[in-house]
């Protein structure tokens with residue numbers, strides 16, 4: 001018997017899907033978990049980086065006196081398993097072997113697929129093992145680089161997740177009888193993946209399959225834990241402990257889960273700069289909330305007083321957003337995101353639209369803009385059905401020498417007959433959300449962010465950005 005903990009490592013929260021299975025199958029084992037959310041996703045990084053980061057996590061786990069290490073990350077397994085195994089004298093397990101073995105046993109049609117990160121697909125680790133075991137099995141490998149950012153941002157229940165899963169899995173529909181979830185993050189999207197692939201396709205969870213191997217290995221080396229009272233699992237993250245706790249608490253069903261933030265590398269991880277092309281600090285704060293835990297340092301034009309003022313002279317949201325993002329990216333050489341947004345009222349043919357900010361004159365107050373709009377609608381749109389509108393936003397991410405990434409989002413509603421509510425800004429007090437009776441200025445800050453055009457666009461950006469940067 002050996003009651004030392006088992007160490008789990010992952011690029012973020014994905015390895016929790018393996019831990020969940022461990023807690024179910026082997027309740028006498030204690031867990032030490034390290035997730036490198038700050039540097040996730042690993043899947044689009046190069047081999048040397050993945051190897052270095054994995055070793056940092058291995059050394060962290062060794063400092064906690066673990067009896068075994070489980071690389072609960074397919075990307076780390078594909079790149080670093082052999083190296084780590086060779087150099088340590090405790091057992092080290094990856095997640096690829098077990099998933100590959102399971103699919104060979106379970107497929108009937110011999111048409112199977114694996115979805116994984118780009119690095120795992122590139123490594124051909126699944127292909128190699130499956131072909132060695134059964135040359136007649138035909139494996140299709142598909143990289144789904146948008147899945148990990150989606151899970152890391154805890155967006156699994158949001159409508160964007162369904163859309164991303166549908167779009168990503170389209171090439172596999174109707175072609176296979178078994179699908180390996182070749183990234184430990186993916187079981188968190190399992191209901192959506194199953195719905196998209198159809199009930200007849202069996203999903204193989206590599207992580208869950210791995211727990212059987214942990215059990216076999218512990219028995220073989222006589223290091224299983226014994227039944228005891230005080231088992232204290234410990235979780236560490238390099239990212240935001242609150243997000244980690246939210247995902248882990250829900251997924252593992254543990255109420256008082258202990259999560260600590262750690263700084264893994266001696267030399268700080270390279271923080272990437274993201275310039276938001278605005279002087280509006282409110283917008284910068286929204287970016288900061290989402291991106292600083294992903295290893296970005298957020299700057300605005302206020303940090304670069306020497307940069308020119310950029311006039312919004314285009315006649316479309318995209319035109320203005322490009323003008324801001326591309327001009328600043330060209331001058332600074334950095335990653336820049338620009339956005340342009342506004343309120344589009346149907347009966348006014350989409351006005352005030354791109355002119356929302358200056359609707360009532362060159363430098364109007366929000367009140368002046370709102371009263372002009374109410375005045376315009378007073379004569380033409382008396383009934384609520386004629387007062388439909390939507391907020392629109394277009395985000396453009398730009399880097400010199402790269403085709404820009406463009407993201408749009410809408411937030412539908414209607415125009416009220418009088419302002420209502422204290423929160424928000426701009427036209428919020430006269431924007432009735434959806435078909436309801438509350439204006440955007442009556443929603444609490446978090447709720448507005450969850451629904452709004454800007455909130456939706458920022459979350460889409462968070463999912464699209466890593467794979468765009470990698471192109």
Ligand SMILES: O=P(O)(O)OP(=O)(O)OP(=O)(O)OC[C@H]1O[C@@H](n2cnc3c(O)ncnc32)[C@H](O)[C@@H]1O
Nearest residue numbers: 278279280339340341342343356357425426427428
């Ligand atoms: O271009 P920057 O410097 O970022 O600042 P801006 O005020 O022009 O910012 P936008 O182009 O994004 O927005 C234009 C106007 O649209 C309105 N607007 C945009 N989003 C809104 C929201 O969430 N709630 C209420 N009004 C909004 C508001 O009147 C804004 O001044």
Ligand SMILES: [Mg+2]
Nearest residue numbers: 312340341357
């Ligand atoms: Mg504007």
